[in-house]
Amino acid sequence: MSMDKPFHIEVTVDAPRDVVWRELTEPERIKHWFGWDYDGLDGEIDVIFVEHAELHPPSRIEMGMEQTIELIEVDARRTLIRVTKPGDLDGLEWKDVYGDIEEGWIMFFHQLRHRLAVAPDAPRRTILREGPARLADLPGTPWHASQFQRGFDADGTLAVLGVKPDGEGRLVVTTYGLDDGAFAAVEARWDEVWRSVSA
Known part of the structure; x- marks a missing residue:
């Protein structure tokens, strides 16, 4: 595992750039x-997106640890989110190395993509x-x-399963706008799935 691994991640979301900018710069969102x-x-x-973020509206955020987030207009309704950490991406040094930050951004920006597609204003x-998984x-x-x-995507719920090379796993399930009863039912269903993938 490495916090220093360079990366280049791109995720296209179905939302205009100004909407995505707000999602990345307003803590309540x-x-x-x-x-x-x-x-x-x-x-x-607060630490990641306020204290260690330098905003360059409308399209660039300089993050801590040499990371940069760029928002690129694909068209009027779609935006490409690109996050990079400089380094030799083609070298063998990083091949098959698990990067904590890299995997986090992949998960989080796909969670954002899902939210904007499924329930942009609902509480999660x-x-x-x-x-082990x-x-x-x-x-x-x-x-x-x-x-x-x-x-x-399972009927508007997003489930992301990540497993590190050492076998440690994490399942994150994101739901939107559920009351306590509906949430409990979803939780019970995903507990069964978790048992099926647990090592």
Whole structure:
């Protein structure tokens, strides 16, 4: 695992650039797609997106650790999000190396892509399960895939399963606008899925 791994990630979302800019710069919006629900989420967002972010509207954010986020207009309704950390992407040094930050951005920007496509204004609730696991297909329609994670849309819910080379896994399930009863039912269903992929 390496926090220093260079990367180049691109995710296209179905929203105009000004909408995506707000999603990346307003903490009240960020908390509905970034990471998962936990007591320290607001503080983490403040550190990453406020304290260590230099904004260059309307299209570039200089982040900490030499990371840059760029928003590129594809057309009036779509925006390409590109996040990079400089370095030799073609060298063998980083081949098959798990990058914590790289995998995080892949997950988070696909969570943003899903939110904008499915429920741009609904409050989210997430389910988090961690432990030994194996990378596997999950119920639903494939949403994205990388070497170390897979995402699936299951009737408007996004499930992302990531597994590190050492076998430690994380399942993050994002739901939108559910009341307590509906959320409990979804949680029970994904607990069964988690048991099926747990090592």
